[in-house]
Amino acid sequence: MKTLTAQMASDGGPWRLYVVVYGESKWPSVWWEPSAVPTGAQRREALASLGYEVVPGAEWSWIEDSKEYGDDRTPVVLIAAVDVRERDGGAA
Secondary structure, X not given: OOOEEEEEEEOOOOEEXXXXXXXXXXXXXXXXXXXXXXXXXXXXXXXXXXXXXXXOOOOOEEEEEEOOOOOOOOOEEEEEEXXXXXXXXXXX
């Protein structure tokens, strides 16, 4: 089964979770209003609504970046990533 990467990012505004699908111009995504970091359960539910699930044994990894590449004086962007696969029945 094909493994893809799901990412979640925020620069202090809304959180966006999306599945990276190479060759597609629009990636499946879910947005949350600005709030605390979405919980693991919220992320699983969002992925399920898109037709995906976390690969068994995979864990979210977190990195931080600058809003403007290479400029650490700009706001921090938090980015999380995890390996996912299509759920039985395929993506929605």
